[in-house]
Amino acid sequence: MKIIHCPINGPRPLQEFHFGGQVREMPVGSQVSDAEWADYVFNRSGEPGIQSEWWYHTPSGTWFIAERDCQSDECIRTYLYGGRESDA
Amino acid sequence: MLNRLPECDGEWIDRSQSVRFRFEGKTHEGFLGDVLSSALWANGVRLLGRSFKYHRPRGIYSLAGHDVNAMVEDGERTNLRGDLLPIDPELDVRAVNTAGSLERDWLRITDHFGRFMPVGFYYKAFHTPRLLFSFYEKQIRKIAGLGRVNPKGHSPHSAKDYAFCDFVTVGGGPAGLAGAIAAAEQGLKVLLIEEHPHLGGSFLWQHARDEAASRQLKDLLSRANMLENLTIRCGTQVAGWYADHWLALVDGERLTKLRATCTLVATGCFEQPAVFGNNDLPGVMLSSAARRLIYLYRVRPFERAVVLVGNREGYGVALDLLQAGVHVVAVVDLRATGEQSDLAESVASAGIEIFKHHTVYEAVASRDKKSVAGAILCPLNEHGGPESIGRVKLSCDGIVMSVGWTPASGIAYQAGVRFGYDERVEQLVPESEVDRVFVAGRAAGIFDLESQLQDGRRAGLAAAAACGRFEGEIPERPVHTGPPPSHPYPIIPHPDKKNFVDLDEDLHLADFKNAHQEGFDNIELIKRFTTVGMGPTQGKLSNFNAIRILSRLNGATINETGSTVSRPFHQPVSMAKLAGRRFHPMRRTPLHSQHLALSANMIHAGSWLRPEYYKIDESSRADCILSEAENVRSGVGVIDLSTLGKLHFYGPDAARFLEQIYTGTFSDQRVGRLRYALGCDEQGIIIEDGVVARLSEHHFYVTATSSGAAGFYRDLQRWALLFEMDVTLVNETGHLAAINLAGPKAREVLRSLSDLALDDAAFPYLGVRQGHVAGADALLMRIGFVGELGYEIHIPAGTASHVWQKILEAGRELEIRPFGIEAQRLLRLEKGHLIVGQDTDALTHPYEADLSWAIKVDKPFFVGSRSLQILAARPLTRQLVGLALPQPSKVPLPEECHLIIENGEIAGRITSVAHRTTLGQPIAMAFVTPEMARPGREVTIRVAGGKLLVATVVPMPFYDPENSRQKVAD
Incomplete structure (x- = not known):
């Protein structure tokens, strides 16, 4: 089972986490077409490589961001949204 | 035991304990420590099993746990390998996959038809005519198969446990022992895993005549036994290696989930x-x-x-x-x-x-x-x-x-090590070690004993260095010298006899040549066509010869040919070990013991245990449920709603935050008032509904659905980050209990328990008040939860039992009764209240569910608003409506998810149904096409047995459409 470094709680097993999807900027609804909005809502990139993802440490209720290589399943770094990076 | 040799050092048998056991109905004698195959062989028995396809006689082949043609069953357990199964006085086994007996298996006749049954034969021969395939399939399954599963067999519960170490060594041979000792001597916490009952590995049989080697083994064992930080587990298999050094260990009793920091694969080789x-x-x-x-x-x-x-x-x-x-x-x-x-x-x-x-x-x-x-x-x-x-x-x-040999590389492969062919040893060797995963000894192509010990030591010290416990010099990996230990092509064709490549699946050389001729020239393709390596050993004794054969057929090198992927499990693991004990943590409300005392029938509802209904002697379930509901409509009932999500929102931006989460408006909500709240996701799909209470200018209290509360709270926390608002969330779901008191006599019950003024002017419908109930701090919400006058009382969990009992006492004369979630569902269905996730699915948006009134489109933004804007402009494809069902007759009433049929096509489905209601009329909620969604329209439902039933669309709510009962004044 994978180990993920929570920026608050340190290395913890995957079981304690919830995956929150890719980090994506929400477009301003009034400034995009229906098709652009639908693209934001429904389409995800399947491109291999490093992607930023939302992860949630369930027991402590901590949302943070992990940069993960989704091809090798390797976490590069984790940090709080707009905040502190984990030690690992 | 005519073939038994005189006693020697290191033997595994205990000659002082002879054991009688039964095989194929005959009694044999062996010693404690024998496996079935060795004991039989000692008695001159050489026919141990029949092969999978041709039913050919088979005996001992590897004696290392890969003899899958010598498999037995005892009526309880099946597919036990003779070369792993210890004998004991209770043992009474028969060979698997024989017709009649092992000696006179009449299916051996298939051997003579071998040339009519090349690989791929089944695919080609038995698919025409199509109708006969199911007949052929049964016959083939009878002939080609292994043991029989006894469905009435007793499956023992096995435990799971967890272990942690710095360094795990897989394999207790020379390299594994040396590695474990070297790491333990540097202070690492080491776990040494050996699949056989004794340590030593190839020391015991490969170097048995070498006295110096025997002395070395004794020395290693005594050093290992002295190290307190070195734990040895024999008779344990590593079933698989998973991410971040998470290993599954299986022994006779349990499955251990091990977390290690470093792994040494010293698994040796499989002889080929x-x-x-x-x-x-x-x-x-x-x-x-x-x-x-x-x-x-x-x-x-x-x-x-x-x-x-x-x-x-x-x-x-x-x-x-x-x-x-x-x-x-x-x-x-x-x-x-x-x-x-x-x-x-x-x-x-x-x-x-x-x-x-x-x-x-x-x-x-x-x-x-x-x-x-x-x-x-x-x-x-x-x-x-x-x-x-x-x-x-x-x-x-x-x-x-x-x-020759091939490395037992499965665990190393799973750990990310890649192997390449080395002509110096004519076998695969690791190309390089990966992060904190080491491969040593024969698995790494090192065959000389001294070099194996040196290689193990190297790995142990490297692990110690990786753990920060060793700073000295790490020895070099030794290299192989001398002639290669494996022959590059030990395959000699014989035109008239079967030359077996895979004994699991009865594949012979001609099968590979045929498959190649048919164009299966890639290792992954030939594997799937011939099924090589897909038998119980997973190709431990056949894959590499198959690769050699294919390389030669293709005129390619071994590296060009490649190999197939090795996945867990390395060895078969019984289902019982994987299942372990049942472990489903359930949440209980603070009123759990109260429910039990009232003879509640408890059921699993999401993660909670809740009363389905309260049993009354002699009454049926349906009668209990209906009488609970009727008691609410005519008198007063009480229900435990502690499972509701209970969230506080504090801060100057709390109202604005709620407006971005829910579809409604809250900034103009007056203090002391309640509002219905509907939550959508970004697609505009309904995910949540609840009630928002404004307790002060900057303080809201919100209830969320029982099943959605945890996920909804998680989403809220992320939105709170993203919106960057001054709002604080506190989740009191577990801290608070909630009790709903409902029915025309609810106020009368509450009056004797509360200091609050309860008349309509002081505490109107959709009002929220804070006060005391039976002495407990309480927050009361007056809502029409089940369509009657009702109060939802939120109290600290610790006071819940006391308040519950006081309510029951206070209502005794008014014949108060608790009601369970079935009565609650019935009462709410009568009121046309949908249940998110029951009456809505993953595509239901508010316009389909007649909830457009709850959407305030004049707000600049809320989650899902842009999607709802798009959806609102489109014609509906379905609508949630109420159905009046006929009284029960010969045609059964529909169940949830039964389909609505129009012109032979599916036109909708039932989402909720109640066969017996307080209205005396069976009712349902259903999705139908918009054309059908008008009152008076008849719809046809396909019910159990394929019969058709006609129902009528009616307006909702079914009960009290003016909502006069919940708004009732004094």
Whole structure:
């Protein structure tokens, strides 16, 4: 089972986490077409490589961001949204 | 036990304890420590099982846990491997996959039809005519199969546990022992895993005649035993390696989930067979199997043996056999160069004839075809193929194969190590080690004992360095010198006899040639077409020969040919071990014991245990539910709603935050008032509904659905980050209990318990008040939860039982009764309240569910607003409506998810249904097409048994459409 470094709680097993999807900027609804909005809502990139993802440490209720290589399943770094990076 | 050898050092059997056991109905005798195969062989029994497809006789082949043709069952357990199964006095087993008996298996006739059954035969032959396939399938399954599962068998509960270490060593042979000791001596917490009952690995059988090696083993074992931070687990298999050094260990009792920091794979090698005619006859075995018989179980394997060799090792095997009293008729060396070493001289001087550049061409079967009676030798030509002249027939009862090895690389593969072919050793070796995963010993192509010990030590110190416990110099990895321990192509075609490549699946050389001719020229394709490596050993004794054959057929190198992926499990793991004990954590409300005391029928509702209904003697479930509901409508009832999500929102931005989360408006909500709240996701799909109470300017209290509360709270926390608002969330779901008191007499009950003014002016419908109930701090919400006058009372969990009891006491004269979630569902269905997730699905948006009134589109933004804007502009494809059902008749009433049919097409489905209601009329909620969604329209439902039932669309709510009962004044 994978180990993920929570920026608050340190290395913890995957079981304690919830995956929150890719980090994506929400477009301003009034400034995009229906098709652009639908693209934001429904389409995800399947491109291999490093992607930023939302992860949630369930027991402590901590949302943070992990940069993960989704091809090798390797976490590069984790940090709080707009905040502190984990030690690992 | 006619073949038992005299006692020797290191043997696994306990001669003081003889054991009688039964095999195929006959009683045999062995010693404690014997496995079934060794005990039978000691008694001269050579027919241990029948093969998978042709039902050919099979005996001992590897004696290392890969003899899947010697599988037995005892009526409870099945597919037990004879070379792993310890004997005991209770043991009473039969061979699997035989018709009649093992000796007289009438299915052996399939062997004679072999040439009509090439691989791919089933796919081609039995699919036409199509109708007959199910018949053929049954017959094939009967013939080609393994053990029978006894569905009535007793499955013992097995435990799971967890373990942690700095360094796990897989394999207790020379490299594994040296590695574990080196790491433990640096202070690492080490776990050494050995699959066999004793440590030592190849020390025990490969170096058994070497006295210096025996002394080394004793020394290593005593050092290992002295290290307190080194834990040894024998009889334990590593079933798989998972991310971040998470290993599954399986022993006779349990599954252990191990977390390690570093892993050493010192799993050694699987000896590989040679391919020649009849190479599956009982009596043909791997050299390591013969040595295991001699040294671990002290069984003389044969009387007269021919030793087929492709390496130096084989000469040592010949000497081992000689010492065990076997008459070694010949050593047959596949290599043109033969062997130049002391070993070869010892063999020659013992009078054993050496046939250089020869092969065993064919094993000659005995008259009963159940064992070896001889060997036909044949000289090889310059390409390594058989010459047609100069053949010699020798009489023997055993043929030993010592032609090469392939690394037991499964665990290393799973850990990310990649292997490449090394011609110095003619086997796969690790190309490089990966992060904190080490491979040492024969698994890494190192065959010399001293080098194996050095390599293990290297890995142990490297692990210590990786853990920050060692800063010295790490020894170099040793390199192999001398001739390769494996022969590059130990495969000799025989045109008339079967040359087996895969004994699990009964695949012979011709099958590969045929598959290749049909165009399956890639290792992954040929694997799937021939099924090589897909049997119970997963190709441990066949994959590599298959790769060698395919390489030659393609004229490619081994590296170009590649190999198939190794995935967990490395060895079969029983389902019982994986299942373990049932462990489903359930949440109980603070009122759990109260419910039990009231004879509640508790059921699982999401993660909670909740009362379904309260049992009354002699009354049926349906009667109990209906009478609970009727009691609410006519008098007063009480229900535990502690499972509701209970969230506080504090801060100057709390109202604005709620407006971005929910579809409604809250900034104009007055303090002390409630509002319905509907939550959508970004797609505009309904995910949540609840009630928002404004307790002060900057403080809201919100309830969320029982099943959605945890996920909704998680989403809220992320939105709170993203919106960057001044709002604080506090989740009090578990801290608070909630009790709903409902019915026309609810106020009367509450009046005696509360200090609050309850008249309509002081506490109106959709009002929220804070005060006391039965002395407890309480927050009360006046809502029409079930469509009657009702109060939802939120109290600290610790006071819940007290308040509940006081309410029941206060209502006793008014005949108050608790009601469960079934009555609640009925009452809410009568009011047309949908249940998110029951009456809505993953595509339901508010416009379909007649909830457009709850959407305030004049807000600049809320989650899902842009999607709802798009959806609002589109025509609806379905609508949620109420249905009046006919009274029960011969046609049964519909159940949830029954379909609505219009012109032979699906036009909708039932989402909720109540057969008995307080209205006296069966009702349902259903999705239908918009054309059908008008009151009075008849719809047809396909009910159980395919019968059709006509129902009528009616407006909702079914009960009290003016909502006058919940708003009732004094």
